[in-house]
Amino acid sequence: SQQGEEDPQALSIQEGENATMNCSYKTSINNLQWYRQNSGRGLVHLILIRSNEREKHSGRLRVTLDTSKKSSSLLITASRAADTASYFCAGGSGNTGKLIFGQGTTLQVKP
Amino acid sequence: EPEVTQTPSHQVTQMGQEVILRCVPISNHLYFYWYRQILGQKVEFLVSFYNNEISEKSEIFDDQFSVERPDGSNFTLKIRSTKLEDSAMYFCASSFRLAGGETQYFGPGTRLLVL
Numbered sequence: 356s357q358q359g360e361e362d363p364q365a366l367s368i369q370e371g372e373n374a375t376m377n378c379s380y381k382t383s384i385n386n387l388q389w390y391r392q393n394s395g396r397g398l399v400h401l402i403l404i405r406s407n408e409r410e411k412h413s414g415r416l417r418v419t420l421d422t423s424k425k426s427s428s429l430l431i432t433a434s435r436a437a438d439t440a441s442y443f444c445a446g447g448s449g450n451t452g453k454l455i456f457g458q459g460t461t462l463q464v465k466p
Numbered sequence: 467e468p469e470v471t472q473t474p475s476h477q478v479t480q481m482g483q484e485v486i487l488r489c490v491p492i493s494n495h496l497y498f499y500w501y502r503q504i505l506g507q508k509v510e511f512l513v514s515f516y517n518n519e520i521s522e523k524s525e526i527f528d529d530q531f532s533v534e535r536p537d538g539s540n541f542t543l544k545i546r547s548t549k550l551e552d553s554a555m556y557f558c559a560s561s562f563r564l565a566g567g568e569t570q571y572f573g574p575g576t577r578l579l580v581l
Contacts, residue, residue: 388569397574398509398557443509447570451522452497452561454570456509 361444361457369465374431376460378444379424386447387420387427388454391440398443401429436466468492470573472558478579479548487543487576489558498541499559499570500533502526509557515541548580 361378368374378387386405390398404411404420404427411418417430431438441461445454471490479485491498500512513523515533532544541560545552555577559570 386568390572395555395577398559398572400569400571403569445509449522451514451516452499452568452570453511453514453522453524454499454501454509455511456501458508 361442361460363460364458365461365463367463367465368434370434370436372434372464374434374438374462374464376429376442376444376462378427378429378457380427380444380446380455380457381425382446382448382455384422384446384448387418388445388447389416389418389427389429390443390445390456392443392459393440401442431462434462434464436464438462439464470558470560470571472556472573472576474576475574476577476579478581481550481580482547485545485548485578487545487556487558487578489541489543489573490539491541491558491560492562492571493539495560495562495571497521497561497563497568498533498535499561500543501557501559501572502554503557503575504554512543545578548578550580553578553580 388403389401402413402418404418415432420427441459443459445456473488498515501509503509512527514521530546534542555575557575558573561568561570
């Protein structure tokens, strides 16, 4: 599999529940970024975690990074219908800033 | 809040024609990127650009593609002779620096359809 593989591919939950998405990667990274994409629209940056960090919070978002397992997770707490979107992880490495994206998780939050 | 802008939002072209996609990165950013997303697939890196030079390009970025920063604000992607498989959403992104990893801010994208 390629850098930045996410699971699950699709997730459907009820409003108010928590949503957890996982991402695995192959090569070394110096940061991992999570993005959100509403259907057919642009990419909105959510959070960045550096390789020397293990956990980061931003509002209802919590990201973890385990470099020994080459994996990251994104937790959205108390989900809302407006959180319905696709979520992508992207690993940054090297000296050029290139991001390698995963396939994404499609999240549906039912009101 | 500063944002990356892209024009046009949609472009339809005939196979073999040249297209130029335009981007205005965030004004104090130094690093610029193009990515593309074929419908239903993941976002793919095309090229990174710094100090008026390509710093890295992917296998997708062949001789048909070129990038330019013609002035202090615009960053363009040119596809010389479009193919059907170039149909995709093209995203421009920019970041201020690289050290330690830096957030890349993406534009809204240009949807290119090659007929």
